[in-house]
Amino acid sequence: xxxxxxxxxxxxxxxxxxxxxxxxxxxxxxxxxxxxxxxxxxxxxxxxxxxxxxxxxxxxxxxxxxxxxxxxxxxxxxxxxxxxxxxxxxxxxxxxxxxxxxxxxxxxxxxxxxxxxxxxxxxxxxxxxxxxxxxxxxxxxxxxxxxxxxxxxxxxxxxxxxxxxxxxxxxxxxxxxxxxxxxxxxxxxxxxxxxxxxxxxxxxxxxxxxxxxxxxxxxxxxxxxxxxxxxxxxxxxxxxxxxxxxxxxxxxxxxxxxxxxxxxxxxxxxxxxxxxxxxxxxxxxxxxxxxxxxxxxxxxxxxxxxxxxxxxxxxx
Ligand code: AMP
Ligand code: MG
Numbered sequence: 001x002x003x004x005x006x007x008x009x010x011x012x013x014x015x016x017x018x019x020x021x022x023x024x025x026x027x028x029x030x031x032x033x034x035x036x037x038x039x040x041x042x043x044x045x046x047x048x049x050x051x052x053x054x055x056x057x058x059x060x061x062x063x064x065x066x067x068x069x070x071x072x073x074x075x076x077x078x079x080x081x082x083x084x085x086x087x088x089x090x091x092x093x094x095x096x097x098x099x100x101x102x103x104x105x106x107x108x109x110x111x112x113x114x115x116x117x118x119x120x121x122x123x124x125x126x127x128x129x130x131x132x133x134x135x136x137x138x139x140x141x142x143x144x145x146x147x148x149x150x151x152x153x154x155x156x157x158x159x160x161x162x163x164x165x166x167x168x169x170x171x172x173x174x175x176x177x178x179x180x181x182x183x184x185x186x187x188x189x190x191x192x193x194x195x196x197x198x199x200x201x202x203x204x205x206x207x208x209x210x211x212x213x214x215x216x217x218x219x220x221x222x223x224x225x226x227x228x229x230x231x232x233x234x235x236x237x238x239x240x241x242x243x244x245x246x247x248x249x250x251x252x253x254x255x256x257x258x259x260x261x262x263x264x265x266x267x268x269x270x271x272x273x274x275x276x277x278x279x280x281x282x283x284x285x286x287x288x289x290x291x292x293x294x295x296x297x298x299x300x301x302x303x304x305x306x307x308x309x310x311x312x313x314x315x316x
Contacts, residue, residue: 070290
């Protein structure tokens, strides 16, 4: 069985073909980037519309037979989600195959689990818009802790906008941090939840008062990654799970990885990072999740009543 996946929840349009053994047969993607701004939603959607046809063509041109189409139904930015929905519906109509709408965040988890051969991990999902500590318990995904206001990636990008280093800011902050030393920033863990927006406000204030950007990048990383490490450790202790899996665009960060490595080593817990190519947004995860969901339900959506689900949670 071959499934075509379509990803279009935020900045990336991607199309991929995956089979039911988890073989990624093709994957093509393009990401909206800016030099000095963050994502402007309507400009981003225009970009996705412009590139979608070429990306889909590139990804599926070598396949004569397709059995299923899956798309990211949510959560995400409404304007971006619509672009994906329309593209997926067109494909399902053209190939006369069922269409499945999958949860973008669960897709991140499922491809991570498949590629890392994990059995029953605690997941740290650290993407642009989402930061969640998740585990599978009692037949469903449960969120043990999450960001209360903005996601970790978005928080870094927000600070990056202030520095004028463009989007995505995470990699540049990581580079600048290498030359920085520590200045105190608020550390905000509330129970199992984390809060980043006050820390960013404080960092921006200090930047405006003349604190060096290298020092702020370093301190920001030390603070927010320590917060994440703390709640991940508590989730491991609470569930007695012995595996930790790190996923999402922020999983590219070497400092975050090294902090989690130390914590897991001390707890004698297995630690895996999803390979970078499959950690950020792409459609292979959507196609794979489509196959998993279809095998449970064996039916597609009604093409006449398609909806996007911008706020669809992992635990719904
Ligand atoms: P995603 O939403 O999963 O595609 O992840 C995108 C987010 O990951 C953006 O907010 C980026 O700034 C962030 N990101 C990418 N690379 C890094 C890095 N090396 N360190 C920290 N954040 C990063
Ligand atoms: Mg994502």
